Amino acid sequence: xxxxxxxxxxxxxxxxxxxxxxxxxxxxxxxxxxxxxxxxxxxxxxxxxxxxxxxxxxxxxxxxxxxxxxxxxxxxxxxxxxxxxxxxxxxxxxxxxxxxxxxxxxxxxxxxxxxxxxxxxxxxxxxxxxxxxxxxxxxxxxxxxxxxxxxxxxxxxxxxxxxxxxxxxxxxxxxxxxxxxxxxxxxxxxxxxxxxxxxxxxxxxxxxxxxxxxxxxxxxxxxxxxxxxxxxxxxxxxxxxxxxxxxxxxxxxxxxxxxxxxxxxxxxxxxxxxxxxxxxxxxxxxxxxxxxxxxxxxxxxxxxxxxxxxxxxxxxxxxxxxxxxxxxxxxxxxxxxxxxxxxxxxxxxxxxx
Amino acid sequence: xxxxxxxxxxxxxxxxxxxxxxxxxxxxxxxxxxxxxxxxxxxxxxxxxxxxxxxxxxxxxxxxxxxxxxxxxxxxxxxxxxxxxxxxxxxxxxxxxxxxxxxxxxxxxxxxxxxxxxxxxxxxxxxxxxxxxxxxxxxxxxxxxxxxxxxxxxxxxxxxxxxxxxxxxxxxxxxxxxxxxxxxxxxxxxxxxxxxxxxxxxxxxxxxxxxxxxxxxxxxxxxxxxxxxxxxxxxxxxxxxxxxxxxxxxxxxxxxxxxxxxxxxxxxxxxxxxxxxxxxxxxxxxxxxxxxxxxxxxxxxxxxxxxxxxxxxxxxxxxxxxxxxxxxxxxxxxxxxxxxxxxxxxxxxxxxxxxxxxxxxxxxxxxxxxxxxxxxxxxxxxxxxxxxxxxxxxxxxxxxxxxxxxxxxxxxxxxxxxxxxxxxxxxxxxxxxxxxxxxxxxxxxxxxxxxxxxxxxxxxxxxxxxxxxxxxxxxxxxxxxxxxxxxxxxxxxxxxxxxxxxxxxxxxxxxxxxxxxxxxxxxxxxxxxxxxxxxxxxxxxxxxx
Numbered sequence: 065x066x067x068x069x070x071x072x073x074x075x076x077x078x079x080x081x082x083x084x085x086x087x088x089x090x091x092x093x094x095x096x097x098x099x100x101x102x103x104x105x106x107x108x109x110x111x112x113x114x115x116x117x118x119x120x121x122x123x124x125x126x127x128x129x130x131x132x133x134x135x136x137x138x139x140x141x142x143x144x145x146x147x148x149x150x151x152x153x154x155x156x157x158x159x160x161x162x163x164x165x166x167x168x169x170x171x172x173x174x175x176x177x178x179x180x181x182x183x184x185x186x187x188x189x190x191x192x193x194x195x196x197x198x199x200x201x202x203x204x205x206x207x208x209x210x211x212x213x214x215x216x217x218x219x220x221x222x223x224x225x226x227x228x229x230x231x232x233x234x235x236x237x238x239x240x241x242x243x244x245x246x247x248x249x250x251x252x253x254x255x256x257x258x259x260x261x262x263x264x265x266x267x268x269x270x271x272x273x274x275x276x277x278x279x280x281x282x283x284x285x286x287x288x289x290x291x292x293x294x295x296x297x298x299x300x301x302x303x304x305x306x307x308x309x310x311x312x313x314x315x316x317x318x319x320x321x322x323x324x325x326x327x328x329x330x331x332x333x334x335x336x337x338x339x340x341x342x343x344x345x346x347x348x349x350x351x352x353x354x355x356x357x358x359x360x361x362x363x364x365x366x367x368x369x370x371x372x373x374x375x376x377x378x379x380x381x382x383x384x385x386x387x388x389x390x391x392x393x394x395x396x397x398x399x400x401x402x403x404x405x406x407x408x409x410x411x412x413x414x415x416x417x
Numbered sequence: 418x419x420x421x422x423x424x425x426x427x428x429x430x431x432x433x434x435x436x437x438x439x440x441x442x443x444x445x446x447x448x449x450x451x452x453x454x455x456x457x458x459x460x461x462x463x464x465x466x467x468x469x470x471x472x473x474x475x476x477x478x479x480x481x482x483x484x485x486x487x488x489x490x491x492x493x494x495x496x497x498x499x500x501x502x503x504x505x506x507x508x509x510x511x512x513x514x515x516x517x518x519x520x521x522x523x524x525x526x527x528x529x530x531x532x533x534x535x536x537x538x539x540x541x542x543x544x545x546x547x548x549x550x551x552x553x554x555x556x557x558x559x560x561x562x563x564x565x566x567x568x569x570x571x572x573x574x575x576x577x578x579x580x581x582x583x584x585x586x587x588x589x590x591x592x593x594x595x596x597x598x599x600x601x602x603x604x605x606x607x608x609x610x611x612x613x614x615x616x617x618x619x620x621x622x623x624x625x626x627x628x629x630x631x632x633x634x635x636x637x638x639x640x641x642x643x644x645x646x647x648x649x650x651x652x653x654x655x656x657x658x659x660x661x662x663x664x665x666x667x668x669x670x671x672x673x674x675x676x677x678x679x680x681x682x683x684x685x686x687x688x689x690x691x692x693x694x695x696x697x698x699x700x701x702x703x704x705x706x707x708x709x710x711x712x713x714x715x716x717x718x719x720x721x722x723x724x725x726x727x728x729x730x731x732x733x734x735x736x737x738x739x740x741x742x743x744x745x746x747x748x749x750x751x752x753x754x755x756x757x758x759x760x761x762x763x764x765x766x767x768x769x770x771x772x773x774x775x776x777x778x779x780x781x782x783x784x785x786x787x788x789x790x791x792x793x794x795x796x797x798x799x800x801x802x803x804x805x806x807x808x809x810x811x812x813x814x815x816x817x818x819x820x821x822x823x824x825x826x827x828x829x830x831x832x833x834x835x836x837x838x839x840x841x842x843x844x845x846x847x848x849x850x851x852x853x854x855x856x857x858x859x860x861x862x863x864x865x866x867x868x869x870x871x872x873x874x875x876x877x878x879x880x881x882x883x884x885x886x887x888x889x890x891x892x893x894x895x896x897x898x899x900x901x902x903x904x905x906x907x908x909x910x911x912x913x914x915x916x917x918x919x920x921x922x923x924x925x926x927x928x929x930x931x932x933x934x935x936x937x938x939x940x941x942x943x944x945x946x947x948x949x950x951x952x953x954x955x956x957x958x959x960x961x962x
Contacts (some may be wrong), residue, residue: 098637114589115593116589118700123498136589136592136593137595137596137597139593141593142593142595143589143590144591145589146584146587147584149584149587149589149590150587150590151590151591151605152609153605153608154586162591162594162596163595166594166595166600167595210590210594213594214595216915226698277577410663
């Protein structure tokens with residue numbers, strides 16, 4: 065389809081705030097998600113790619129062609145908006161055929177295309193309905209069909225599922241993924257939901273304060289967050305801020321509040337350091353026969369397939385995941401507040417900044 | 418049913434009862450009378466002059482409506498799409514012509530477009546002429562222009578509000594699907610605003626159809642609406658003709674009111690909207706900028722001009738060609754020839770009418786929000802009924818069915834108050850209803866859960882929350898009542914004349930500065946009323962339409 069490159073894409077606003085410069089490469093046929101909290105610039109970036117934002121700096125390359133001064137309707141883009149934005153004065157058919165009509169397709173070809181897409185999305189029975197007569201999930205399918213009708217090279221999806229309930233959202237995620245794979249259409253997807261991003265994407269770009277902070281596959285991002293923001297945003301870890309108290313061999317001793325942690329890594333004594341440990345890499349035990357540190361148990365919350373255990377280590381809250389039902393039962397019954405913990409040694413991630 | 422519930426129903430029933438006695442019954446009596454007394458119905462409608470009047474009423478309304486929509490539409494797009502400073506103020510000020518009494522508009526139009534008016538004076542100066550060279554404030558052009566002035570803001574307000582409800586992402590969808598600006602206008606924006614265009618057109622047509630003061634002033638007896646002809650017939654005691662015409666008019670206006678209400682419910686809800694996409698002026702091309710500026714000049718001349726020049730009308734005597742304060746002096750002098758009693762009458766009648774409109778408006782508003790199925794419909798119908806029944810019909814009905822039997826014809830001031838109450842009631846009830854709809858029901862439940870009794874809840878929670886709405890409703894009703902001329906002229910004897918009626922009287926005897934001074938006072942009253950409403954309701958006054 066098309067290979068999209070954002071090079072220093074920048075929009076400055078009158079109030080002095082700005083989005084960008086954004087550098088991002090969306091490869092031909094991949095689904096890349098822009099993920100970030102609200103206000104991080106995801107939608108603005110997407111709208112810059114669509115061409116709805118004026119005075120954009122930098123360059124936007126579609127297969128090497130600069131599109132900055134090309135009108136949205138000439139960019140060969142399909143887009144699904146957050147509000148779905150179906151035309152209320154037309155039928156489902158009228159909505160899907162709008163693009164082909166504008167492009168001056170022959171009637172037979174248009175009808176054929178609309179029916180093909182309707183079959184692909186399972187909405188053929190809706191074609192003659194008014195927009196007010198379709199449900200939320202159906203409206204999303206119609207919007208997707210409408211965006212795909214003229215065979216665009218690039219598909220932009222702006223939080224298309226945010227208004228739907230969880231079950232429907234998950235079903236449509238799978239469906240979008242299936243259709244995107246089938247058509248091999250280059251796709252940029254915007255969401256603020258990490259679950260959604262991880263479920264649907266080939267790669268995810270994390271945005272913070274108008275800048276891309278990290279791009280990678282879901283696994284890469286989860287396993288090695290580049291900085292504290294990413295680690296916190298993805299919820300992938302206990303984050304500790306401290307400074308290096310000592311260096312020995314391949315290990316450093318980090319002082320967090322008044323506690324010492326020995327972790328693998330290199331660094332200079334007295335320099336500040338941030339590191340994270342994923343909850344599943346925090347080991348807990350009620351046995352006293354090891355040399356683990358002792359902390360106080362705060363709470364145990366059951367989750368799907370595991371328990372979330374919160375412990376307090378001299379004022380530092382640490383979250384651990386455990387699958388050990390026996391341990392949890394013992395912790396709950398014996399009323400003992402003391403608990404021992406340790407980090408899996410190879411699991412500590414030292415974060416930049 | 419216990420006593421408390423009975424009392425509740427009694428309070429709710431009061432406005433219905435009063436409207437039945439003072440509106441439905443009189444209108445029924447006068448329309449019925451056309452078939453039994455005086456000139457028979459068939460003879461009335463076959464008279465050539467009457468046929469001309471009916472035809473003219475239609476034609477001028479069609480032309481005025483077309484003009485108002487044609488001029489208002491570009492403005493609606495500008496209001497919705499152009500980003501400029503003071504936009505909310507401009508939008509808010511659009512309501513001013515609506516509360517401005519028509520007879521005041523007549524004075525403004527004479528001053529702007531009439532002989533020795535502002536435009537005429539400029540043209541005379543350019544041409545070096547000592548006699549008047551330009552007069553648009555007369556005959557059919559005057560009627561059409563004044564109606565256009567009145568209704569352009571209406572079209573502007575209603576259509577721009579609808580445009581602002583169009584989700585910008587819908588237009589962007591069309592854009593990215595390949596639609597060019599004209600295609601988007603044709604296929605997306607126009608279908609969306611069509612109901613609001615139709616609704617504003619129907620409303621405009623209705624107002625023009627029932628037009629009275631402007632017709633009297635500019636029609637010069639040749640061009641009459643049905644409304645004006647009813648008054649004429651009544652003055653020569655031809656009740657048969659007056660009633661027949663009332664019957665014809667009411668059938669048409671009530672049908673239009675029905676269409677208007679139906680249209681109002683048609684607006685499609687485009688779902689949650691992102692912020693409206695606006696463009697600042699210097700983003701437009703040169704030709705577009707020239708067009709925008711040209712349009713603004715047109716609006717300033719047509720809409721702002723007549724209002725502003727009323728100030729000149731109050732001090733410039735076109736006959737003597739000089740500036741004078743005599744208008745104000747005469748207006749505030751006491752005695753049988755003095756104008757002060759007009760002012761006192763105006764305040765007294767409008768004040769009473771406002772009090773009644775608010776007292777009746779509260780139960781009507783409560784009834785509109787009742788959970789029952791029939792009561793809200795009935796209440797809405799009662800509120801909208803005066804919209805479809807012309808002021809002259811109301812006045813004619815009141816005089817014939819109430820004043821004559823009770824002997825009030827010799828000093829009919831209570832009838833004037835009743836008429837002004839009926840005319841102000843839709844506005845007060847609507848404003849109060851809007852305020853009610855904004856109260857969070859959880860607050861009421863909170864009061865209940867804290868142990869408040871019904872009376873305590875009403876006194877300490879509901880009424881204080883409603884106070885701004887009641888005030889807005891009252892001010893709106895007051896503005897409508899004090900500017901009311903048609904019904905008041907119809908009912909009043911000379912000792913009952915109000916400022917609005919006096920303006921007509923002054924114009925008739927060519928006492929232009931007195932008319933101007935009185936008009937300026939009414940303008941000030943209406944502008945102050947508007948400012949008060951604006952301050953209290955924070956820009957939502959337009960909703961009362």
